Amino acid sequence: MTTKTFDIEGMTCTACAKAVERVTRKLPGVEESNVNYATEKLSITFTEEVTPKQIQATIEKAGYKAIAHSTSKVFNIEGMTCAACSGAVERVTRKLSGIESSNVNLATEKLNITYDPESVTVADIKRVIEKAGYKAIEATDVGDTSDKKADEISRQWKRFVWSAIFAFPLLFIAMVPMILEWAGVQLPYYMVAMNFPRTMALIQLALCIPVIVINFRYYKIGFRNLLKLSPNMDSLIAIGTSAAFIYSFYAVYRIFTGDVDFAIYFESVAVILTLITLGKYMEIVSKGKTSDAIKKLIGLAPKQANIIRDGKEMQIAVEEVVVGDIIVVKPGEKLPVDGVVTLGTTSIDESMLTGESIPVEKSAGNPVIGASINKNGLIHYRATKVGKDTALAQIIKLVEEAQGSKAPIARLADIISGYFVPIVIGIALLSTAVWYLTGETFAFSITIFISILVIACPCALGLATPTAIMVGTGKGAQYGALIKSGAALETAHKIQTVVLDKTGTITEGKPKVTDIIVTGELTNDQLLQIAASCEKGSEHPLGEAIVKAAEEANVNLLAVDQFKAIPGHGIEITLDKKNVLLGNQKLMNDRTIGLGESLATTLKLASEGKTPMYIAIDGQLAGIIAVADTVKPSSKEAIAKLHAMGISVAMITGDNRQTAEAIAKQVGIDTVLAEVLPQDKANEVKKLQASGRKVAMVGDGINDAPALAQADVGMAIGSGTDVAMESADIVLMKSDLKDVATAIQLSRKTIANIKQNLFWAFGYNVLGIPIAMGVLYLLGGPLMNPIIAALAMSLSSVSVLSNALRLRNFKPV
Numbered sequence: 001m002t003t004k005t006f007d008i009e010g011m012t013c014t015a016c017a018k019a020v021e022r023v024t025r026k027l028p029g030v031e032e033s034n035v036n037y038a039t040e041k042l043s044i045t046f047t048e049e050v051t052p053k054q055i056q057a058t059i060e061k062a063g064y065k066a067i068a069h070s071t072s073k074v075f076n077i078e079g080m081t082c083a084a085c086s087g088a089v090e091r092v093t094r095k096l097s098g099i100e101s102s103n104v105n106l107a108t109e110k111l112n113i114t115y116d117p118e119s120v121t122v123a124d125i126k127r128v129i130e131k132a133g134y135k136a137i138e139a140t141d142v143g144d145t146s147d148k149k150a151d152e153i154s155r156q157w158k159r160f161v162w163s164a165i166f167a168f169p170l171l172f173i174a175m176v177p178m179i180l181e182w183a184g185v186q187l188p189y190y191m192v193a194m195n196f197p198r199t200m201a202l203i204q205l206a207l208c209i210p211v212i213v214i215n216f217r218y219y220k221i222g223f224r225n226l227l228k229l230s231p232n233m234d235s236l237i238a239i240g241t242s243a244a245f246i247y248s249f250y251a252v253y254r255i256f257t258g259d260v261d262f263a264i265y266f267e268s269v270a271v272i273l274t275l276i277t278l279g280k281y282m283e284i285v286s287k288g289k290t291s292d293a294i295k296k297l298i299g300l301a302p303k304q305a306n307i308i309r310d311g312k313e314m315q316i317a318v319e320e321v322v323v324g325d326i327i328v329v330k331p332g333e334k335l336p337v338d339g340v341v342t343l344g345t346t347s348i349d350e351s352m353l354t355g356e357s358i359p360v361e362k363s364a365g366n367p368v369i370g371a372s373i374n375k376n377g378l379i380h381y382r383a384t385k386v387g388k389d390t391a392l393a394q395i396i397k398l399v400e401e402a403q404g405s406k407a408p409i410a411r412l413a414d415i416i417s418g419y420f421v422p423i424v425i426g427i428a429l430l431s432t433a434v435w436y437l438t439g440e441t442f443a444f445s446i447t448i449f450i451s452i453l454v455i456a457c458p459c460a461l462g463l464a465t466p467t468a469i470m471v472g473t474g475k476g477a478q479y480g481a482l483i484k485s486g487a488a489l490e491t492a493h494k495i496q497t498v499v500l501d502k503t504g505t506i507t508e509g510k511p512k513v514t515d516i517i518v519t520g521e522l523t524n525d526q527l528l529q530i531a532a533s534c535e536k537g538s539e540h541p542l543g544e545a546i547v548k549a550a551e552e553a554n555v556n557l558l559a560v561d562q563f564k565a566i567p568g569h570g571i572e573i574t575l576d577k578k579n580v581l582l583g584n585q586k587l588m589n590d591r592t593i594g595l596g597e598s599l600a601t602t603l604k605l606a607s608e609g610k611t612p613m614y615i616a617i618d619g620q621l622a623g624i625i626a627v628a629d630t631v632k633p634s635s636k637e638a639i640a641k642l643h644a645m646g647i648s649v650a651m652i653t654g655d656n657r658q659t660a661e662a663i664a665k666q667v668g669i670d671t672v673l674a675e676v677l678p679q680d681k682a683n684e685v686k687k688l689q690a691s692g693r694k695v696a697m698v699g700d701g702i703n704d705a706p707a708l709a710q711a712d713v714g715m716a717i718g719s720g721t722d723v724a725m726e727s728a729d730i731v732l733m734k735s736d737l738k739d740v741a742t743a744i745q746l747s748r749k750t751i752a753n754i755k756q757n758l759f760w761a762f763g764y765n766v767l768g769i770p771i772a773m774g775v776l777y778l779l780g781g782p783l784m785n786p787i788i789a790a791l792a793m794s795l796s797s798v799s800v801l802s803n804a805l806r807l808r809n810f811k812p813v
Helices: 014-025 052-061 083-094 122-131 146-182 197-214 216-227 233-256 266-290 292-300 391-404 408-437 442-455 458-478 486-494 502-506 524-535 541-552 585-590 598-607 635-644 657-667 678-690 702-710 722-727 738-773 786-809
Strands: 002-009 030-036 041-046 065-068 071-078 099-105 110-115 135-138 304-309 312-317 326-329 338-343 346-349 360-362 379-385 481-483 497-501 512-518 562-566 570-575 578-583 610-617 620-628 648-652 671-673 695-699 713-717 730-732
Touching (some): 002 052, 041 052, 052 702, 083 099, 083 408, 110 122, 146 197, 146 266, 197 216, 197 233, 216 233, 233 266, 233 408, 266 442, 266 458, 266 786, 292 391, 391 458, 391 486, 408 458, 408 738, 442 738, 442 786, 458 738, 458 786, 481 486, 481 738, 486 713, 486 738, 497 502, 497 678, 497 702, 502 648, 502 657, 512 541, 512 598, 524 570, 524 578, 541 610, 541 620, 578 585, 585 610, 598 610, 598 657, 610 657, 635 648, 635 657, 648 657, 648 678, 678 695, 678 702, 695 702, 695 738, 702 713, 730 738, 738 786
Parallel strands (some): 497 648, 497 695, 713 730
Antiparallel strands (some): 002 041, 002 065, 030 041, 326 379, 338 379, 346 360, 512 620, 562 570, 570 578, 578 610, 610 620
């Protein structure tokens, strides 16, 4: 039995608290569920029948957000060499009490772990990882492993060079005479090994030993993991080359006792280790290229900032800037942190963060983003977000989290990787025994044993998915589409229907008053004065438009006595002892207010894409104010792109049907979901899903958050609210609907790439292992040389990585 506490967001009254209790108590395994409305916390007791994620998902479906009292950390894991290693780290950490999720990305060599700090500590996590044979180092800074990576690449290259210095002369001594003899070339006396059997054996032994010493880490890690019953790729290499070396050493002994009819495999041992080291070097270099997007983002931030303190301008390190500092930026300089312009006018290039190529005009009061470039004017601005709170730091964090997450498509590879090495060892032992018992020599059988162990490659399986996700999410960030997880990246390629919120998504979200129509004794200015007084302080875009129109007309606003919001309908106000209703036709109908001949007027306004808002005073219709929102220039093109991709598009809005259909006609939308209350948006998405369609929801407001969470993929417009962006799976930084198509195209390309990688990784092992077992030899073909097996194994991982790197060429169509 587990008791856990969640913070609940989105509750507005005790009825909300009861709703959360009700939906959670229905879950199997939930023993007790209590919400404290005052503290906005849920205390829930449950068994293993239900998981914290299922509880959170249930609460989100009810229209609220549950935040667990858990901590997420990232650890750099040292000592991993293949997918079996990453699987071992995941396995031992998941066994700890209080671990909610544990995912290792083999490509980045990072562990992303979420845990309950009340149940488990960082020390506990590190201890079990070290006990498993690896080292966990807490990642405290973005990009903190770049220097270590450079050192590792350098060390690996040196190991390869030194190995090659000994291995290739050994290969020449052992193989060239055999090749020349096979070709019928008469060899000189000194090249015939049988003339100097002892000398040749000692030379080969002397050349082999340094290669083993240089690459001793394979034996250290491989045998340690084997003893812990968690064998990995190093175990395969260690067992295979050790068997070859021990047999060859025994052959040297027999040669010295006079029996020269023994094969020596020293050249196989040395060349196998050298080729694997070369493959590892190429793998590390390729893995480094997959994180180029992160490196570029990190490199955007300037190191210094010019600030004004105590009336003096001074230069300080960007880490020393604090919120409230006034920063001076000259033309051509990068902005060090986020803030708000206080002095000056300029245009700023934000393309490196938003993908928007056109510089944005900025003046006093406008927000600016750190790492963007000041193009032409000197400005002063006040720092509002510094350090890890800046937009750039948040983007880097999102991309790193996405790159560290796992896509569902990786599950099969993960399962196979967990059993792969033990199965390969079993196959090698069985094949060796079968060949020996059927009459083949021990030398023949040991060749089979070595080839099977060396050709098997769990690395290719482990790298197939994470490398493609790393490159894919990096390209998304480059084009202004921040994909927050591998699961979102995978799901996006299945999208069949995109649901678009109207205001602020299809339209600019900055409506203007277009018509004022009075039906009583009031003048236009008086009607505007009453409406604006009622809407003063409103955050609704239509209300803001009315207030702005009053300000532009220099109309003085009146004091409001009472204010009541009626969600999805409008507002009710007491103004100068009069009851005023301001809202849509539903509100008028609910209050039985006759609209009479004004219905024809509103139908005409709606057909023009305008939103009519009724004003009634003391039960009588006083007039209509029409507000129109302009469609974003890119909306029509974006919807055409989605149609060309075979995706249907729906629009969801609280507007009346006529207005909604007029907007839909302008941009070419298929389905219109009009007059939908905010709380019903998620239900509309659910209806589309119930018909068997994969649905993406695109929105920007707080009222879109439940629908974003309900959708298979939620996409938030970057200029929208924090709540919407938090609920979404993908954030579109440019606030451009064309990026919806970009995100889906990128998903399709990435998933295709992952499938290619998995096909190669599985195919390589499915074909390679039987050939190493001697299948071709049985059919009259050649027996695989262990050196060829080592070369094939080294190239398999590199081929998967190279294929993933092709995604760097992705460009949206």
